Amino acid sequence: MTAHSNSQRLFEEAQNYIPGGVNSPVRAFKAVGGNPLFIKSAKGAYITDQDDNAYIELINSWGPMILGHGNTHIQAAVAKAIEDSLSFGAPTAIEVEMAKMICGMVPSIEKVRMVNSGTEATMSAIRLARGFTGRDKIIKFEGCYHGHGDSFLIAAGSGAITLGQPDSPGVTQGVARDTLTAPYNNLDSVHEIVKANDGQIAAIIVEPVAGNMGCVLPAEGFLEGLRSLCDEEGIVLIFDEVMTGFRLSKAGAQGVFNVQADITTLGKIIGGGMPVGAYGGKKEIMDYVSPQGPVYQAGTLSGNPVAMAAGLSMLTQINEDETLYADLSKATEALEEGFQANLDELGLGYTMNRIGSMISLFFTEEHVVDFDTAKTSNIELFGKYFREMLNNGVYLAPSQYESLFISKSITTDAVGKIVEANRIALKAIHYNTKS
Ligand SMILES: Cc1ncc(COP(=O)(O)O)c(C=O)c1O
Numbered sequence: 456m457t458a459h460s461n462s463q464r465l466f467e468e469a470q471n472y473i474p475g476g477v478n479s480p481v482r483a484f485k486a487v488g489g490n491p492l493f494i495k496s497a498k499g500a501y502i503t504d505q506d507d508n509a510y511i512e513l514i515n516s517w518g519p520m521i522l523g524h525g526n527t528h529i530q531a532a533v534a535k536a537i538e539d540s541l542s543f544g545a546p547t548a549i550e551v552e553m554a555k556m557i558c559g560m561v562p563s564i565e566k567v568r569m570v571n572s573g574t575e576a577t578m579s580a581i582r583l584a585r586g587f588t589g590r591d592k593i594i595k596f597e598g599c600y601h602g603h604g605d606s607f608l609i610a611a612g613s614g615a616i617t618l619g620q621p622d623s624p625g626v627t628q629g630v631a632r633d634t635l636t637a638p639y640n641n642l643d644s645v646h647e648i649v650k651a652n653d654g655q656i657a658a659i660i661v662e663p664v665a666g667n668m669g670c671v672l673p674a675e676g677f678l679e680g681l682r683s684l685c686d687e688e689g690i691v692l693i694f695d696e697v698m699t700g701f702r703l704s705k706a707g708a709q710g711v712f713n714v715q716a717d718i719t720t721l722g723k724i725i726g727g728g729m730p731v732g733a734y735g736g737k738k739e740i741m742d743y744v745s746p747q748g749p750v751y752q753a754g755t756l757s758g759n760p761v762a763m764a765a766g767l768s769m770l771t772q773i774n775e776d777e778t779l780y781a782d783l784s785k786a787t788e789a790l791e792e793g794f795q796a797n798l799d800e801l802g803l804g805y806t807m808n809r810i811g812s813m814i815s816l817f818f819t820e821e822h823v824v825d826f827d828t829a830k831t832s833n834i835e836l837f838g839k840y841f842r843e844m845l846n847n848g849v850y851l852a853p854s855q856y857e858s859l860f861i862s863k864s865i866t867t868d869a870v871g872k873i874v875e876a877n878r879i880a881l882k883a884i885h886y887n888t889k890s
């Protein structure tokens with residue numbers, strides 16, 4: 456049995472000073488049982504805890520570490536930036552470079568504003584859409600997660616559903632009234648809501664590929680349908696690409712599905728591991744942002760030079776790597792095939808969803824196409840599976856309602872180890888074999 460005494464001691468201490476002992480709820484392992492591991496370091500595909508146990512990890516810091524941990528170019532860029540000071544709170548050349556890089560990579564972004572997190576990006580994007588249209592209401596999809604802004608904690612996925620709080624206390628009824636929800640992949644429902652709220656919808660915000668109820672792909676025509684509806688009704692279409700941006704292609708999900716958003720929100724990969732977010736889109740909309748326009752949004756540390764150095768190095772590497780997305784896809788496909796072979800061998804009919812380097816194994820035999828079908832997954836079984844995978848050296852996201860991410864550091868050898876751990880774990884939880 457692996458020793459976790461240092462993690463356990465730290466968790467006990469942390470709970471005295473930090474709510475729940477963690478700085479983001481989903482890290483607490485509440486949905487899978489056991490105590491969270493406290494992490495000391497990571498390199499490539501491996502993460503090491505405070506008890507010196509090493510695991511192959513498929514979280515990637517919830518997405519950002521697409522090139523693997525300890526990328527030497529990013530680390531060198533950060534070290535160099537630090538020499539000039541950690542922050543100025545004034546414009547810098549690297550912010551211009553960063554903005555040019557983003558606009559060059561994502562065709563629908565003509566102007567972009569940097570912020571410090573994905574949450575800030577989505578909150579700002581919604582305010583901008585409201586200011587631009589002069590309307591109040593927004594439509595979001597059940598099971599999509601757009602950070603912890605009040606408007607989004609309605610039928611929210613990710614940690615909110617993991618911990619049974621899809622609608623959080625503390626969100627006022629007034630705010631909740633302005634957020635209308637539709638089932639993911641259900642265009643008819645969106646049409647009905649728009650009709651019933653004629654001329655009142657400022658924005659539709661969607662994860663173009665959902666990753667916060669597990670990985671759920673858009674049905675054929677879904678994104679195109681949203682685009683046409685928004686065009687017809689003067690609604691701002693916001694693609695929340697905090698997760699999919701620079702993960703599915705250089706232009707995010709938009710580059711894969713060929714549907715353009717009016718505003719795109721970004722985070723995670725864009726910061727190379729540092730706390731960065733951004734929102735950008737059409738010039739005519741972005742010029743509504745202060746100081747050019749009337750919609751106020753600001754940030755003491757926005758565009759921080761150290762964070763920009765990390766992000767710019769990340770985007771430069773992604774931009775220059777012609778085979779990155781094909782390689783990531785190939786590794787993830789090998790994982791999918793390996794998992795499928797294990798399921799077949801054990802006579803299990805569970806569902807898998809995958810696109811590029813995002814993948815989820817759901818403990819249900821139903822096709823998972825929205826929040827309701829995602830919730831048919833057997834959560835108890837997932838918890839057991841999670842713990843067995845950990846015992847076998849693989850660190851998964853501690854929730855069924857998250858996507859797994861494959862990084863460039865996941866080699867054929869690592870894929871083989873993960874597939875073998877999957878086989879042992881599935882066997883152990885179904886046939887009570889010792890792993
Ligand atoms: C799609 C999506 N939007 C927004 C967010 C919020 O980003 P952050 O956690 O950086 O605030 C997340 C992740 O948390 C996300 O996955």
Ligand SMILES: N[C@H](C=O)CCC(=O)O
Nearest residue numbers: 479481517613614667857
């Ligand atoms: N699903 C979330 C981000 O994508 C998980 C990150 C968090 O809530 O800490």
